[in-house]
Amino acid sequence: MRLPDPERSYAVLVGTGAYRSPELADLPAVANNLTALAEILTDPALGGLPAGRCVILDDPDVRTLYRTLRRYAAMAEDTLLVYFAGHGRTGLRYSELYLALPDTDLDDLPVSALRFEDVRDIFINSPAANRVLILDCCFSGRAIPDMSGPDAIMGQTDIEGTYTLTATSANDLALALPGHTYTVFTGALLTLLRSGVPDGPELFTFAALYPRLLHALTVQGHPRPRQRGIGTVDRLALTRNPAHAAPRPAASPQHPSPPARHDGAHGTGSGSPSPGLPEPAHQPLLLSGHTATVYSVAFSPDGRTLATGSADETVRLWEAATGQTTDILHGHTNWLRSVRFSPDGRILATGSDDGTARLWEVATGQTTDILKGHASHIHSVAFSPDGQTLATSSADGTIRLWVVSQPHPK
Template sequence: MRALPDPAASRAVLVGVSRYTVLEPLPAVANNLPALARALTGPTSWNLPTGHCTVVAEPDTARDMLDPVRDAAEATSDTLLVYFAGHGLLDGRGELFFGLPRSVQARSYTGVTYQALREIITDCAARRFVVILDCCMSGRALGLMGSEDLLADQAEIDGSYLLAAAPENGRALAPPGETHTAFTGELLDVLQHGIPDGPRELDLNSVYHRLRGELAAKGRPAPQKRDRNTAGRLVLAYNQAYRPASAPARAVSDESAWPNPDDCHTPLAFLEALAETRALTGLTIPALAQRADPPLAPATVTRLLNTTTLPATWKTTSRYLAACGLAPDQIGAWQAAWQRLRTQEQEPARPQPPVPAAMPPPARSWWDRLAGRQDRWPRHRGM
């Protein structure tokens, strides 16, 4: 079920750096911040009180950037959104840090590390977290969310969503002469004008798929995402292009755009993928129910998407997927995933034989860990 944040208990912090002394200036970033603040405080998005959306322009030091994030985190119990636009740089170990006005490439102490930002977020008591990074190398943060480090383990929480403007080794784009950066400009267009033939409410997954499609069509860097559990259903805006109708589903020409049922290892992941499939079509629940053969009751589709357990039978799910526009072989793959998960649910847990106690491996020194990673350090020159 899609969820809309409580404006009274939610906060947003928008950080942007457009003026640099050593690095190339990014004048479009200065335009991103007020436009995004207007969107988030407006009635078509989260309708945040003005005091709940903090704009941090041209922070000179790490504290100038992170103290407002800390203050917002301590005041948030529902949803915290943190946005950064500016230069994304890599340190000598290939890890992401954010460029401040006097930052220098490869010297993380001249900027703000993503680790420092993430420590604040993971210590926050908010129910949900949204991080939007419009900077080069922002995809590096995806790996940090999924790594095996201790801090990454702390980030394995419900409701966290990271949207990155560029792949792990890619550059974000600030086209000369355009008012906004490529990624944020497309995001603002979705917030202000909506998605034609899309649902009434635009959740994060719907927005992500729209951004990815539009930016790819223009030959621009493709955004990336990483989400935990139900975070993708968080509503970001009301769809200004929404028109109730039983219009045909939007064609999805690239089969790789559909969720892959083989990646669903839990019932919840399977149900999330079902909901994402409908989001890709842009159809409302009543319109999709009418497309089924024979038609389904809208309440039946709602129950299918909002349940927390696997469907007991396959027939309704098959009709739902066919109405979304999936081919028979694709539906067959979904059925195989459903059967696999049903079998896992029904298998009794097998007792495991006791494992003899073993001596823990000797702790690796900081230098050993550093030496083991050297060969993997990328050599990049950031913007």
């Protein structure tokens, strides 16, 4: 099991969210799919690809898409990853699949959409040892027999070293629910890659990822994803598993305690902690309650309360001395990335992947303000020393300053 070689691999992420045809509804969540997946693939702690080797094509035309795929497929030596999200449409033949693009006209699919057969040919001609295709579109399961070669129905030629993961079977529709940040299939994939699996392997191979993705989708009644791997490519890892627990080192043999240090006026000469410092903790408190990865923690100024923000879309407040939950704050509709207390401890600020920051009254747990303005995920929030200004940073490339008493950007 291994990750793609970062210096010999390319990822091409393609999405179409805006369509000119009235017969094809816009898919605003697709742009969020691309941004979030690119962040994971290029995160040094997860995918590890250099930013220059992860290419995003947002709403491309047919010629640009075809030329870009062909270019990077020819340059990839170790791994080629291609992802597409958007509408998929079928042709006259049962196995025909077209990837719909902004100018696609359903009456002229062969000249206004990208034929999947062309994608297949690009994969065949790529020198990459591993070729991975992820399709989040309607009828995407039709790509699986096609990626098995022209004689797949007769069980003959397979394209060695390919792995295909699709959102649906050959005849099912992929889902993009109104108001959701991501499409259903990609959202489930992102949750797994970001949150990880505590009892899972260190590396998220496709063989380890697929059964968990299948369960996450089908248990909610969503379309069943499909996969097909040829050769050993399914043992290739997409990312590291962020929830994997590293094995603990073996306990060292017990030795007598070293003699107490004497550092003049700064030492006590007795081996006990200096005045004012807490006694060393022999057994750390374990705070349990969140159901997904915890991304941020912050102590209140007086040290009595701990706030935590999680991928389960909640903020929890804990009594620091006991580890007991004192409140659960609901309101965000996506992962919580950052939590911070105001200098006086009365207000908690939170930032989320839903693109908003919120201000909460700590005493009541009520939202006092919702700060909207960023065009993408909010990664960090911070109060000024006087508590009058809140700074937020976002994946949209901007930083905003808000007047807390009148929460609008400065």
